[in-house]
Amino acid sequence: MYDVLARTVPELGRQLHDEGFGVHGMVPFGHSPPVFDLARRRPGRYAAGGSGLVEFGSPLPEVVEALGKGFAGRELLDWGGVALRLTGISVLAPPDFASGRALLRTVTPVVMKGSGRGEDGVRVTRQDWLLPAEPEWAGYFQGNLRRKAETLGINADVSLESVTWIGPKRAFNVGQGLKPGAAVEVELAGDPATLQALWSWGLGQANAAGFGWISA
CATH class of the missing domain: 3.30.70.1900 (Alpha-Beta Plaits)
Structure with a gap:
């Protein structure tokens, strides 16, 4: 994620990496692990293979926009030395939580x-x-x-x-x-x-x- 931010919004990327954001210097983004629903499960091994998904998120619109732009310009993600081929990007809106x-x-x-x-x-x-x-x-x-x-x-x-x-x-x-x-x-x-x-x-x-x- 830092690599994508460095290429799309370098000043914001440097700030988040070096200082964090806001009064507490936190880093407001996160991500899921890659998940492959159709991969064969084996005890003690991470199930990988075939189509899967990985989620990235942030409450900062500028971070979300930068990630979307950065991922749209890539064909591969290097996930700890494993190449993941990008086949599509979707944006998920949060629930409204109207009840509080x-x-x-x-x-x-x-x-x-x-x-x-x-x-x-x-x-x-x-x-x-x-x-x-x-x-x-x-x-x-x-x-x-x-x-x-x-x-x-x-x-x-x-x-x-x-x-x-x-x-x-x-x-x-x-x-x-x-x-x-x-x-x-x-x-x-x-x-x-x-x-x-x-x-x-x-x-x-x-x-x-x-x-x-x-x-x-």
Whole structure:
């Protein structure tokens, strides 16, 4: 994604890569893994082959436009050394969330850091990755939702109402050590525009690395 942005909107691409966006310096985009529905499943191996799809999203219109333009000018995507041939591009609009509530399920793990403090209040680690069932997770997760809204300059009155499903623990190495987490289904309440932005961005941290992608 950074490569596409560098070729289409280089100043914005540099800003997002080097500084992030908004008051919290976050990176407001995310992506799904490539999914091949007709590929043969084999235990312990990623199912790939034939036609598939990969989703990219952002709550920033300028990022979406730049990605669309950049992908339209390509025939291949280099996905970690695997060549994916582009055969078509579609734009998906977010749901309207007119009721002010959203039920969102991720297809990749949500990762979230906690305080890293022990029972005595002293920090013992900076790599305090939380799982959804742990006591600190809900508070840090909701704080992340509000930071995202503040980053975009939109209504930050958004809340986590409930966690309705938790997937198995999974961990991925994205270049800076393993990040553990779990896919979740959550019910959120907030302004419809804020819920749309979160749907387009993803849940939790490290969305630009593919974590917390919401199933469209």
